[in-house]
Amino acid sequence: MSYFDIEFAAVTDIGKIREKNEDNVLISSDLSLGIVADGMGGHSAGEIASNIAVSVLAETIRKINRKQLSVPETFLPRLTPTARKLLLAANLANEAIYSTAQTSDMYKMMGTTLTGVIFDEENATTVHVGDSRLYLFRNDKFVQITTDHSLAMEHVRQGLLTKEEANHSRVQNILTRAMGIKRSIEFDLLKFPVQIGDTLLLCSDGLYKGLSDVQIAKILREGESTPLVKLCKQLVRLSNERDGQDNISTVLIRILPPQKLTLKQRLKKLFSLSK
């Protein structure tokens, strides 16, 4: 029963030293969707991988919403419809990247991280793979929702490193999971109820390399009334000043109380299928 409005903002920046931006972001109010994908550099076309990830994911969800595509009934029937939709889209995106990667040496072994969040009436559902992150800022508290799929975090999980050590570890950059590397990969899927007033932050590793969690939280708290886009730009700028070694992408999502609807919107709501 809890309805809310969602405000999105996104900024992506090439950083100070990179020659291309391999990140891709997408925000869509229509789909209630925000995605950050960080393509992997090295030897291949990271920006292509992240582009495919973002566009295939969004397009699939759009098609499912329009009933041009339906989620097979056998596809994880115990999940919520939103989660199934998101996971199917992510799987298709992974396959698209993987098969593109097989077509040419230029694309060989390209890959991308993906962190996406989609909203339904009550919940935010997150799909996650790689080292992009989703943070939740709620009631002045700042929490990382996703777990990085990096070797460093694996070590943390095994108790071999502390979180603090992991943040400065060299193996933080070595991903244990990414899209496009295998035909089928495992995604982290998380669902949590959102509250009015929440701010969600999706970012690529560029952002948190430049800014610590404390600093990000501080910026978010001080910027509670600033426009989201401005806040996004501020985060990216500050991170760039401090580090700037990598591409920086930021998506900010704010959960707002439902707006007053116009007569037309009300009528639309009245006569449209309730979800």
Add this chain to the structure above:
Amino acid sequence: MSDNTSLVGKEISGCVILQKVAEGGMGAVYKARHKALNRIVCVKILSPSLANDKKAVELFLTEARAIAEIDHPNIVNVYNVGREQGYYFIVMSFIEGETLSQIIKKKKVLPLSQILELFEGVLLGLDAAHNKGIIHRDIKPSNILVTKEGQAKIVDFGIAKKMEKDKTTTKTTELAGTAYFIAPEQALGRDLDTRVDLYSVGASLYYVLTGQFPYRGKNTIDIIQKHINDPIPDPAAIRHDLPVWLSRAVQKLMAKTPEARFQTAKEAYLFFQRMRAEEQLKMEESSTGRIVNLAEEQPLRLVQEEKFQTTTVLQQQRALEKEMNSKPAVVNSSDLPVVLPGAMAPEPKKELRQDHVEANKPLNMQSTDQAKKIDVYQSRITPNIYKAKKIADKTIHFLLKISLLPSLLAVIIVAMGYIAYMWGKTASIHVVPHESFVENLVNAVLSTPYAPGQFTWMALSILAVILSFTLASAKAYGRSTIFLLFTIVTAFLAGLFAPNLPFWHAQFLGQFLFSPEYNLAYLLIALLGSLTLCFTLKRSIGQGILGVSLCAAVLVLTYLSTHLTIAPSSEYSFMMLPYLAILAGLLAAYYLISPTQRDSAFMPMMLLFMGVGCLWVYGISGLHENTIVTLETLTQKIQVKNSVLSKESKENKEIEKTAGIDSKREVFSSAINQSNEVSTMKQDESIVYIERQILRIAGEDTFNEEILPIYSRFLRDYYKGGAAKMNYHVWLYALGLPIDNFNENAVNNDVYTLLLVVLFLFAVVSCIGTIVMGENL
């Protein structure tokens, strides 16, 4: 790809590219001929996609230049480095031979002396590189080339460094290969020194000696973590002919901490040399018969060394265990950073683990408690408990909904209905029996000032109604609100037009139920109630109302069909019951199995339309038949009266038939219109005239008063245009019969008119609304 293949035949840095030899992550390796030196060389070209990456290029070049500085037989020689035609290249000596890993895969087991020979070479090569400050970082059998002469040559310096600087995944082939030989400190991302290569040499040596990787796991991460955690394996456990010193040496090379290993490649090399020499000596001595107790002396030293080694390993393991114990093995919510903006110290780790924090710094602890409440963590930590809880929650929610909502709704409905009823009853004093329905309605609402005694009641009632409606409407556009509105209107009208029946008298329930006025009203309420519940699931309100309205229309028609002025054809009444039963069954079944929302909304609509059509046909079925029967009866009576005329008709019939004369009509006309008056009269007069003629012919009591005008109209048509015209008019009239009938009935029951108007208004609004405004019909 085309870029690379097209390189064959090209000339780069004075080398003619001959063929592609291999391809790796960094680029491709070609066999080429150096024109000036006239010798075969190896040209490595940085992959074009990397050529744009400044960092990658820099790395490629600096490493290559560094290697070029080292001139060592165990390291591949670099002749030239640079950029030409947009390609970054390294020209190296071409080595005919195989990598160590290829050899192992082919031969499985190599003689011990050969292995030692090769690894001494590797150690020497590494020592030379280390002295220049170059760390290989990726020593593994596939990076050790073996020439035809049996000399080891190390290749691919600096690749691993590249891997660390840039993001990549362990799923890539390079790192997957590396994982079997990776040093713990490298896997942990700690600062590296030359000793990291020694670990990899140890692991490679283990592999070459035994043919097995030192650690195996289900995935790369598993293997990497075993390098960090698991006890050092003993190669002698697999290959039994190993001398003790060798297996100890391998273990020492693979020590978890760099301090426990040989400190330099040279040290390891020298140790190998000495041990082999001593072994050689021992063998020689024993063969010549001289007994020198070197064997005793030597192990003593080894034991000493081993002691040192094992203690460090133990210490290290203990330290690890300690670390593990102090830390929860599973990452749970309390381990996730919960940070308060403004809290300056970015070191919340230790605070978080404390169970109690002083009151003056509660910031982080509070937040962790709160953070735990988020479902994400719960589902991650204890999915089963969470699931169970969720089911329980759902059940409770459902039970609450079931038990609370309908009863609440019922209470509200009864209360609202009562108020509306009282209101209507109060207003009913203004009803003037012979005025129109609308006037009565308007009077009832507006006449308050003229009835001072009723004012308070009226005002209160109106206030209550408005208040309740507002409250109900708070649940924006709830279906229940519309249902409530219906109830109020119905109750009000019931009160207004039937003031003699008290609302609460239970003993009059039967009266209510079986009196036409209430019958319909209550049926509608019940139907609305059930349907609003039915339609709550995944339907637009517009569609819901449309469905409800159609259901109501069916009911109205059903009711009307049982009160037809002209009796329906008896055949149809038998058809009705099974038809309706089937209809209801289909509907119910469809709700259960409907695959999609759209279907589930569409199908019942279709069924309802069919139901309406069926009832309509049923309603009008009697009319045509009865008209024919009436005509027959009349003609017969006329014929009986004019029996004299009809006697000769038997012969005439044949003639009439061939001449196309309708004798029946002739008879009918002659009887009714003897003086041809009808054709000159106006329509109304002629109907009255015909009516009178019919009564005269058929007798006063043949037809009842209500139907006679209808029949006389048809008979006039028959007289004027024959059977075809009459039938046409009968059917035309029949189409509107239920409505006409309804209007006849509604003269006394204005409730019906209003209900029907409201219903169809709702239906039309919801139809149009759904079509025009609906987003996902």
